[in-house]
């Protein structure tokens with residue numbers, strides 16, 4: 001299993017390739033706000049662990065294993081953002097909160113959160129009813 005830091009890289013590389021067709025070391029460094037030399041180091045490790053293939057002057061491509069996990073990591077991030085919005089977290093906190101928790105939940109918890117999101121998505125009255133409780137609680141504070 002990749003470490004949290006490896007997960008951040010794989011997730012970002014997957015997004016870059018999905019959006020631009022390629023992922024350069026400089027783009028990855030910018031997206032993750034890290035030094036390019038850290039990216040090179042991590043990319044070499046990811047290559048060694050067979051998540052991607054890195055050729056110095058030709059860029060990098062994800063292996064099937066890297067693609068599969070990248071896709072899951074992006075799904076997990078998006079699901080958790082959806083979850084945060086459903087439970088009513090302030091929009092300006094959603095992204096950072098997801099970044100803070102995404103690596104620390106089991107896939108079991110992710111699947112159950114998926115059920116919960118589905119439960120609310122299937123019937124918007126459920127969201128309204130949750131908002132009612134939230135309003136009550138905020139008024140009591």
Ligand SMILES: [Mn+2]
Pocket residue numbers: 011077098099102
């Ligand atoms: Mn993320």
